[in-house]
Amino acid sequence: MTTYAFRCQECGPYDARFPIGTAPDRASCPECGGSSVRLITAPGIGRGSDPYRRAVERTTASADAPQVVSSVPGSGRRAPAVTTHPLHRRLPRP
Template identity: 35%
Template structure:
């Protein structure tokens, strides 16, 4: 939800959060209780670049629109190389 700035006649300033459809033009000041009117302020714009937005959009899209797989990956594809360890403690770890 967006935040809105308010200023009362006494000079107090504060921010309040309202749904866009329910933003009042006047509200009670949280500090002194006087009538506070909504102040016009600059919008809070993001400083993220386009690659950051693509990453955020892709993460959000994959949450509710995952890619559909129609077949198993081919066996001729790139093989995963398993690293060989000689530490005896690693033998106790579960295998995948």
């Protein structure tokens, strides 16, 4: 689905989503039902999906304004020094 821009003569510009290549040249306005024409704009296909966009925004925000912490991360819980998994006994020893 791609976002296309339309302009209603009564209500002004609005966006509508259609599969790529299926957007009509004229559509009915979602508010007044009047005829509106499609505007020539760059297709909005480069923005990606919502989870992808949120991940990119979160990464960008952490690079620009990193989270401030008051203690060393991970200091509250430590992994056991010796593993208790039975298969780990078979591993070669130094």
